Amino acid sequence: MRSIGSGAANLDGGVAMATTWQPTTLVQCISIDPWLTYPGCDEPGGCHDLTLGRIYQLLAIEADGAFYRINDDSGDDFLYPASHFRVV
Numbered sequence: 438m439r440s441i442g443s444g445a446a447n448l449d450g451g452v453a454m455a456t457t458w459q460p461t462t463l464v465q466c467i468s469i470d471p472w473l474t475y476p477g478c479d480e481p482g483g484c485h486d487l488t489l490g491r492i493y494q495l496l497a498i499e500a501d502g503a504f505y506r507i508n509d510d511s512g513d514d515f516l517y518p519a520s521h522f523r524v525v
Contacts, residue, residue, distance in 0.1 A: 462495040464505060464522035472518050484521065486511045492525060 469484045486509040487493075496514055497506040504516040 457498075463492050463525045464495050464507065465492050465525050466490060466521060467523050468521040470521070472521070484517065486515070487517065487521070493522070495522075495524075 466487045466489055469487050469489050471484060473484075488510055491510075493507040493509070495505055495507060498504070498519070499506055499516060503519055505519050505522055506514050506516050507522075508514050509517075
């Protein structure tokens with residue numbers, strides 16, 4: 438099993454772990470606000486295949502925890518900002 442995460446020292450000298458991926462990690466979509474825009478695109482996007490409040494299986498954590506790879510409503514896996522989800 439492979440886990441991805443980074444530790445950060447907390448105030449009492451211990452180590453607080455960032456979200457760590459495990460095969461059964463589930464996340465809930467808490468935002469569908471557009472986060473991706475590019476020139477020539479008429480509508481900002483990046484989250485049109487997510488359902489607010491839906492639970493998704495976390496496939497991987499990438500870019501030092503900034504993005505989650507999940508299978509969205511289209512059935513394909515894509516990267517989404519970690520800030521758009523909460524671990525359940």
